[in-house]
Amino acid sequence: MNILERRKYRGLKIPNYKESTADKLVVEATVPEELCFPMAMHIGAPAVPCVEVGDRVKIGTLLGTAEGKISANIRSSVSGKVVAVEKRASFRGESETVVVQNDFTDAEENLPALQEEIGPKEFSARLAASGITGKGGAGFPAGVKYAMDKEETRYLLVNGSECEPYSTTDYRIMTEYPEEIIAIIELITRVYQLEESVIAVEDHMKDALLALQEAIKKRGAKRIRIHSLPSEYPAGHAALQIRQVLGIEMEEGQRSGDAGILQSNVSTIKAMYDALINNQSLTRRVITVTGPMLKEPKNLMVRLGTGVQHLIDECGGLKGEADMINGGPMMGRPFFDTDLPVDKDTTTLLFLEKKEKPKETPCIRCARCVDHCPVALQPIVISNSYRQNRWDRAKELRAESCISCGVCTYVCPANIDLLKDIQALNKQWEENRNDD
Ligand code: SF4
Ligand code: SF4
Known part of the structure; x- marks a missing residue:
């Protein structure tokens, strides 16, 4: 059965609450003295630590190697010394964790430069080496997703719709890094010999839309278009977006890859630019730190492994006791420990007013x-x-x-x-x- 067959489902109009960060430029967060790198930062098997206490590391040094078919490398986001390898709490539960003491020299270890002409094999291998995972929240290793037979793939669908209320990470990335995004989409389109690549954005994202259009024009990119979606939740849902943007109906249990479609979040595309063009591993990401209980909501460029409390302090602290959510209010998960480190799929840290859960009453069968x-x-x-x-x-x-x-x-x-x-x-x- 087609999973959207029952009716032409569109979406739900919900308030987006993005006004407190939508127009704020991404700023670099300061880096703490100690950073924690859980080996479970992605879907699949956790990475296996490959450093020991006392080892010196640089930005980009491998701390954990991918284990098994679906897994991802973990690399250090600071230079310094490994001070612990032990089990600690993380957003994905207790995980083997490498702790690095920052020496604040920012010494860097880059990936080797690639040849000018690369194919799908080199492309996916670079994503795997860099440790890139889906940055929209799913955390699927990108090296695995892009290691497929190029003959079967026809489209790239880049999700920039960011339908979760409060989140402005993708919006800022599209607005501030449009040329990088288009350069990588152009590369993917060429490497995988795709018919077309489409960036899906919501219709309220005017600045992002203009910036991307300008970048497409500047590069003369032929097979890339932008599709403006109505601002409805959940516009980022894979099957819904595939139908609306590409007109392809997905079957129950079918993955986008099975339908000849590569699908990536716009933040993941930006990470690919850093890995393929700048030879930098995935060591940092943009996070929207926001909510009515935070004094100064911001879009921050954050080193992976930074503790949540450090970011709360960067934003002027909390106004009082807050309900804390990793992600948006619709799909995010509550958390209770501000010592947890941010990881590859932390898109938003949300601090809401503490509220009593509304009392449940019997179902009125409204459907x-x-x-x-x-x-x-x-x-x-x-x-x-x-x-x-x-x-x-x-x-x-x-x-x-x-x-x-x-x-x-x-x-x-x-x-x-x-x-x-x-x-x-x-x-x-x-x-x-x-x-x-
Ligand atoms: S949470 Fe699950 S069951 Fe509920 S509306 Fe979404 S997809 Fe349907
Ligand atoms: S039928 Fe209406 S009242 Fe019952 S669970 Fe569904 S939405 Fe709630």
Whole structure:
């Protein structure tokens, strides 16, 4: 079944709350004395530490090597000395972590220069060496994604829609680095011999749109176009965006790669520029640090491994006790420890007013959750199955197709945390299925 077949789903109009950082230039964050590099910064197997306590490292030195088929290298974002290799808390749970004491010399170890003409093999190998993972939040290793047979691939779809409220990372990157973005898209289009490459942006992103158009014109790039999407949530959802932008319908369980489409976030494209043109590994990223409880919201260029508290201080501190979210309010995850280090897929750190969770009331069968689910699930039925301990219904109800967009919970007038139940059911299904 086509996952969007039930109706021509568009999206939900929600307030975007981007005004406090949208027009603020990206500024370099100061770098702390000690940085922590969890080996689990991506989807797949964690990297394996390849340094020991006492080793000297530079910016770009390999700290952990990719392990297995789906994994990614981890490189140091500062020069200094390794002072610990031990288990520590991270945004992805407890992880083996390399701790580096900064010597503040910023000595750098670059990747070797590439030949002028490269093919898909060299391109994907460079992404893997650099340690690039999807920077939109998914954390899939880019070296794995781009290591495919070029014959099968026809399109590149660059997601710049950034539909999560508060986040302005991608918007700033498109506005401030348009030439770098177009240069890499042009390279990918040539290397993979693509028919077309498209950048999807939301229609409110006027400055980004103009900057990208100008860069396309300046380079005379022929097979690159920009597609302006209505500002609706979740405009960044893969299947939805593929249909709206390329007119291709995805089947249930089909990945974009299977449909001949390379899909990357615009921040990932910028990281590719640094790796391929500047010979720099992935060691830093832009993060929107924002929310009504933060004194001075900012877009910061942050060295990976920097602790959250350091960034709160960079933004003038908090106004009081806050609900802290790694990501946006729709898909982000709450966290409670400001010592956690930012990693490759930290897009936004959000500090909201502390609020009592609204009291749940009985379902009134309004069907809003069903009508608004972008992948045509029945969230209330899945939630009920979880509450009745019927994890065995997960497959029949297609619970695994949930993209965790949070729309069902958002629209529910009875304040039922449907997404939480769906995730719990999927976890039970996963655990019990593995017991078979
Ligand atoms: S979070 Fe809810 S609305 Fe979003 S895909 Fe999952 S079930 Fe559907
Ligand atoms: S949106 Fe809430 S109240 Fe309406 S049917 Fe779904 S669970 Fe029930």
